[in-house]
Amino acid sequence: MTSGDRRRxxxxxxxxxxWEKSAIGLLTGDQGLLLSDSEVIFCREHRGVEFEDISxxxxxxxxxxxxxxxxRNILREAAVLEALRVPGNKVVLSENFxxxxxxxxxxxxxxxxxxxxxxxxxxxxxxxWYESKDVLHDINQEPENTLEDLLYWCDxxxxxxxxxxxxxxxxxQSVVTYRLSEADPNGDMNQPTAQMFESISEKSAxxxxxxxxxxxxxxxxxxxxxxxxxYDGRQLDITEAEIVRLMGKNARSTRxxxxxxxxxxxxxxxxxxxxxxxxxxxxDLWMRGLNTRSGFKYGTAWRCYSGDIGDGHAPWLVVDxxxxxxxxxxxxxxxxxxxxxxxxHWLYPIHDGERWRYxxxxxxxxxxRWSNPKRI
Numbered sequence: 001m002t003s004g005d006r007r008r009x010x011x012x013x014x015x016x017x018x019w020e021k022s023a024i025g026l027l028t029g030d031q032g033l034l035l036s037d038s039e040v041i042f043c044r045e046h047r048g049v050e051f052e053d054i055s056x057x058x059x060x061x062x063x064x065x066x067x068x069x070x071x072r073n074i075l076r077e078a079a080v081l082e083a084l085r086v087p088g089n090k091v092v093l094s095e096n097f098x099x100x101x102x103x104x105x106x107x108x109x110x111x112x113x114x115x116x117x118x119x120x121x122x123x124x125x126x127x128x129w130y131e132s133k134d135v136l137h138d139i140n141q142e143p144e145n146t147l148e149d150l151l152y153w154c155d156x157x158x159x160x161x162x163x164x165x166x167x168x169x170x171x172x173q174s175v176v177t178y179r180l181s182e183a184d185p186n187g188d189m190n191q192p193t194a195q196m197f198e199s200i201s202e203k204s205a206x207x208x209x210x211x212x213x214x215x216x217x218x219x220x221x222x223x224x225x226x227x228x229x230x231y232d233g234r235q236l237d238i239t240e241a242e243i244v245r246l247m248g249k250n251a252r253s254t255r256x257x258x259x260x261x262x263x264x265x266x267x268x269x270x271x272x273x274x275x276x277x278x279x280x281x282x283x284d285l286w287m288r289g290l291n292t293r294s295g296f297k298y299g300t301a302w303r304c305y306s307g308d309i310g311d312g313h314a315p316w317l318v319v320d321x322x323x324x325x326x327x328x329x330x331x332x333x334x335x336x337x338x339x340x341x342x343x344x345h346w347l348y349p350i351h352d353g354e355r356w357r358y359x360x361x362x363x364x365x366x367x368x369r370w371s372n373p374k375r376i
Contacts (some may be wrong), residue, residue, distance in 0.1 A: 001116060005036045006036065006037075006095070007036055007037075007095075008034070008035050008037075008051075008283070009028065009031065009033070009034055009035075010030045010032050010034075010035055010040075010043075010049070010051070011031060011032030011033075011340075012032075012050070012051075013297060014047075014049060014051065015032050015033040016033075017047070017155070018033055018043065018047065019033060019278060022038055022047070022048075022085070022090065023090035023112065023117055023118050023119075023145035024042070024043065024085075024089070024186055024360050025039055026065065026099055026100070027094045029152060031173070035097065036059065036077075036093055037067045037071060037074045037078075038074060038077040038078040038081045038093075038260055039078075039093070040334050041064075041074075041078040041081075042078065042081050042082055042085055043203070044060070045082070045088065046082070046085070047182075047294055054185065058143050058289040064288055065231070066344065074085075074095070076131065076169050076173070077129075077175065079169055079372050080108075080127075080129045080167050080169060080172045080175055080372075081139050081205045081238070082103055082111075082175075082338040083167060083175040083177075083370045083371050084111060084127070084370050085189075086108070086157075086372065086373060087111065087114065087370060088113075088114030088117065089111050089113065089114060089370070090111070090113075090117055090118060091110070091111055091112075091127075092109060092110050092112075092118055093108070093109050094107060094108055094109060094267060097110070097148050098120060100218070102118075104199075104317050105126060105156070105157075106153055106156070107126035107127055107128060107153075107157070108127050108128050109126070109127040109128055110123035110126050110127065110162075111123055111124060111125045111126070111127055111165070111254060113281075115211065117145075120142060122161070122162075123162055124155075124162060124163060125162050125163035125164070125165045126148075126157045126160075126162050126163075126164060126165065127165050127166075127167060128153065128164075128165075128166050128167075129166065129167040129168070129193070130166065130168050130169075130329050130346075131168070131169055131170075131329065131372055132155045132168055132169065132170040132171070132328065132329050132333070133171075133328050133329070133330065134328055134329050135148075136325070136327065136328055136329060136331075137321065137325050137326060137327055138347055140288070142363075145311065147321075147348055147350060147359060148350050148352075149350075151179060151194075151350050151357060151359045153179075153180075154180040154181065154182060154359065155182070157242075157275065158181070158182070158225060162348070163364075164179065164180040164181070165177060165178070165179055165180075165364070165370075166178045166179070166180060166361075167370060168329045168330075168333055170330070171350065173371045173372070174371070175370065175371050176369070177364055177369050177370045177371065178194045178332075178333065178336060178361050178362065178363060178364070178365075179361075179362055179364045180359065180360065180361060180367075181349050181359075181362070182357060182358065182359060182360065183316070183358040183359075183360040183361045184283070184358070185196025185288055185304060185315070185318075185345075185347065185358060186288050186289055186290070186306070186318045187288060187289035187290040187291060187304070187305065187306035187307060188307045189224065189286075189288055189289045189290060189306075189307065189308075190223060190225075190288060190289070190308055191287050192225070192226065192247075192286050192287070193206045193221075193252070194247065196222040196223055196226075197243070197244055197247035197248040198247075198248045199213070199286045200222065200226065200244050200248065200249075200344075201244050201245060201247075201249065202248070203217050203265040204216070204217060204242075208235070210238060211235075211237065211238070212235060212236045212239075212240065212241045213235070213236050213241045214230070214233055214234070214235050215233050215234045215236070216231075216232070216233040216314070217233065218223060218232060218234040220234045221234060223286075223289070224308060224309075225286050225292060226240060226244070226286070227240055227292045234326070236292070237305065239276070239278045239279050239282050242275065242276060242278075242284060243275065243279045243283055246274055246275060246279075247315075250293060253372065256328065259263065264297060273329070275322065276303070276322070277320070278320050278322055278323065279323035280322065280351075280356070281301075281318070281349050282302070282353055284349075284355075284356045285304055285318065288306040289306070290305065290306065290309065290316070291304065291305040291306070291307060291309060292304050292305075292318075293305070293309070293314070295317050296341065298317050298325070298338065298344070299317075299324075299335060299338065300317040300319050300320075300335075300346070301318060301319060301320035301321075301323065301324065302317070302318045303316070303317055303318075303344070304316040304317075304318060313343065313344075314344065315343075315344060315345060316344060317339050317344050317345065317346050317347065318347045319335075319346075319347065319348050319349065320349075321348065321349060321350075335361075335365060336361045336362055337363065340363045342361065345359060345360055345362065346360065347359065347360055348360075348361070
């Protein structure tokens with residue numbers, strides 16, 4: 001066997017079986033099996049493979065120290081690979097995509113189920129991994145593109161008919177699994193119209209400061225989605241009040257009836273037309289037929305119902321990216337887990353320059369939650 005800068009050639013008696021049974025590494029004709037550092041660790045720890053030059057604890061420790069120096073991620077990569085492979089999954093790492101005839105991808109690895117093999121079929125999922133402290137979003141600094149990049153990666157993986165899976169590893173080398181998807185939340189409420197906004201904006205309103213406005217005359221209220229009923233009137237929070245004021249003003253200036261809302265707002269990158277980011281997202285949720293309420297109890301800006309309040313629970317929790325996180329993967333995992341615990345879907349809005357799209361980070365089914373073995 002020989003050891004190169006990145007991979008090791010294993011030519012022991014079990015090399016062909018490692019590929020045929022477990023799809024580990026890359027076969028190099030009849031010479032042996034090329035293994036990455038993380039695969040070497042997995043084979044040594046879980047397949048009983050003996051490597052001559054690292055057969056004892058001291059030599060392995062020296063080798064591992066050298067490999068960590070060359071690749072500071074090797075320990076985390078080994079933990080992620082362990083989490084995937086111990087349940088029996090077949091895993092092909094990115095450096096082997098091209099040699100095995102797999103299409104180009106930005107993924108760290110591709111996964112096959114335990115009863116399949118790269119030589120017989122297509123992967124069931126593609127994998128990225130992150131540390132729990134890796135930054136996702138910081139509203140006080142130049143925006144990170146991680147969540148937007150994840151949405152586009154999710155697009156590509158889904159287009160290939162595969163599951164986008166993210167494995168997150170913490171300081172204790174413990175791994176948890178999440179799945180990404182693009183949600184398309186829609187409800188049964190009527191869409192707001194320019195006429196509705198004009199009607200509301202003409203009603204007498206009292207300012208509540210940062211709490212929005214109160215309209216005491218709620219007779220013939222045009223849409224249940226807007227505001228909350230209070231003492232026979234309606235209270236609108238500051239974001240709802242912004243939409244009503246600006247849309248009503250625009251409607252009066254045009255004096256057209258039932259103008260499509262899409263004609264009243266021009267959405268542009270960071271400056272969402274003449275609406276704030278918060279207002280533009282809320283308007284989009286209303287246009288999707290959703291009934292919105294505060295998501296304060298769940299740590300988000302909005303909880304969204306598909307119909308009238310009381311007809312069912314709110315399936316979606318929607319973040320306001322202009323005001324809240326998640327700052328890192330630890331917070332994203334917590335938010336997703338909390339949402340799952342109350343049977344809701346946690347959504348993060350991303351504007352692609354034309355429209356709002358919603359990235360969903362969710363826990364996979366119980367039989368697909370890859371995690372590494374417990375260590376004492």
